[in-house]
Amino acid sequence: MVSGPSAFRQQVESIIAEYLGARTAESAVRIASATWTKRDLTQLTKADLPALRSGLAPMLKTFLGAEVTAVVLARLDAEVER
Secondary structure, three states, X not given: OOOOHHHHHHHHHHHHHHXXXXXXXXXXXXXXXXXXXXXXXXXXXXXXXXXXXXXXXXXXXXXXXHHHHHHHHHHHHHHOOO
16 A cells, blocks of 8 residues: 555545545545644644544534444544554
8 A cells, every 4th residue: 555644645535435425535534634633635644633533523423423423433543554
């Protein structure tokens, strides 16, 4: 797998896309990144995951409900490479 900031973003988007589709996943990550990490998408790294999760959680709960959101966030923690 490709490493680096872009790979991190792709991994996060890929997991979310399984539940929301690719476009919505891209938008959710872009919004959470801008709002919660204050970083450009190209600069996101594993260190940004806690802040990114904080930004994604309310959006995911709106679309998926609390139970599925918990599954998605757990998958991000477990599956996104360091």
